[in-house]
Amino acid sequence: MLRENYATWLVGSHELSLARPRIMGILDLTPEAFPDGKGGVDTKAAAERGLEMLDEGADIIDVGAAPVVPGQEPLASNDEAERVVPVIRALVAEGAIVSVNTTHPDVAKMCVRLGASIVNDATGFTNPDMVQVAAETDCGCVVMHWEHAGLGSHAPRREVLLDDSRPTRSAAPRPMTSQHRFTLPDEAPIMRQVMGFLGDQARTLMRAGVAHDRICLDPGAGFDKFADEDVVIQRATRSMASMGYPLLAAVSRRRFVGAIAGAAQPGQMDPATYGICISSIQNGARILRVHDVAGTAQAVNAFWAVSHKDSRQGFVALGSNVGDRLANITRAVQMIDDIPLTCVVSVSHAYETEPAYGIKTPVADAVAEIRTELHPLVLMGQLLAVEDALGRERNPEEAGHGPRTIDCDLVWVEGETHAGRRLTLPHPGLGERDFVLVPMEDLMHDPVRFLRHSGVNVVDPDDRVGHVTDDLGEIVWE
DSSP states (O other): OOOOOOOEEEETTEEEEOSSOEEEEEEEOOTTTSBOSSSSBOHHHHHHHHHHHHHHTOSEEEEESSOOOTTSOOOOHHHHHHHHHHHHHHHHHTTOEEEEEOSOHHHHHHHHHTTOOEEEETTTTOSHHHHHHHHHSOOEEEEEOOOTTTTSSOOOEEEOOOOOOOTTSOSSOOOOOOSEEEEEEOHHHHHHHHHHHHHHHHHHHHHTTOOGGGEEEEOOTTSSOOHHHHHHHHHTHHHHHTTSSOBEEOOTTOHHHHHHHTOOSGGGOHHHHHHHHHHHHHTTOOEEEESOHHHHHHHHHHHHHHHOOOOEEEEEEEEEOSSSHHHHHHHHHHHHHTSTTEEEEEEOOEEEEOOOTTOOSOEEEEEEEEEEOSOHHHHHHHHHHHHHHTTOOOOTTSGGGSOOSOEEEEEEETTOOBOSSSOOBSOTTGGGBHHHHHHHTTTSSOHHHHHHHTTOOOOOGGGOBSOEEEEEEOOOOO
């Protein structure tokens, strides 16, 4: 049985937990996709699409100047840099984990210096200059299999030699028949080449000083491979995962997907891609590189929820400054406990706190400790539904979005970091909020130490906002 993979992938300053599948959204910066009206790329529109993919469920944005296509000359490095640099700079500024998809060492080096966390090299770090970039930085490395000569001529199917020496056969001419009795070529020579290449290149990186935990392998679906060979490689996902490196499945809209699913156009291949991605996950892949982030996230989150026990600790900050504040918090806790695959473990006392972030009246605040098996973005949607059910009104024109019947902030989830406008984890204001940190003291011994260990910058009490002024008592919710 395949051992569950609870490794982390070290990418730049991020430790990406692979306890659950991660999605890498593809952002191809072609003028056709993001026209600026002058024959170039609209940087603002491209960066906006990257941010949208984060809100749809992407953990990583893979930025490339143009799709890497077998037989097609790549862009010159200066043209590639002109496209990718401003977009990467914009996404990094928003806290995104960014991968640069390039075969040019100078572009890779430049982008990592700007904050890109991953170098995705289609040539598999066969260029010594690209190996040097990896050795001189702390970027994550995606090693892809692509031997430009391909796997040679079409890998031969296995043959069965039939016994033609039977003396009783008819003297009539026999019909012409093929000796092939298998629909796919033999796995062994294909996987020796693919896994041998990937292993060799990973060791090349490690000899240059790149840590094992920074290396991810990609078998290179569609790159100078026949459809039959791609299927053989996909069926061997379990073997590739056993090599001990994070494994990336980059099958989105590849030709073999259309061939096996009967889809002619790339945009029609997404449902088939979901199926292959789920198969890859089941066999040990943990990173999915896809075009349709929203659809893939929905399919993968549903699959993971029903097939894997994956309960995580989390904390939800609750605040109310309208009506019966304690009753609002109590009802919100009860509704959170009713969310599917989620339960409330304990709740702090409610505390009176000073107004903060433009709010004009004192707030009653509490923190609920939860356990959940939902993806954080799915859970966030459920928390917004709790706010709506309790009459929360949001006015973007008003500071703090105005008075709130209830405010449910998902501030921390075990093993999760995320950037996006819809949800950022850990919550960017967590370390400065006295109205969260003090209630958390009811739930654990030393929340400051706990959060700092998780990478949260917690400020001194005098420098915090929303200071606690009174203990309003216990929340009786069960």
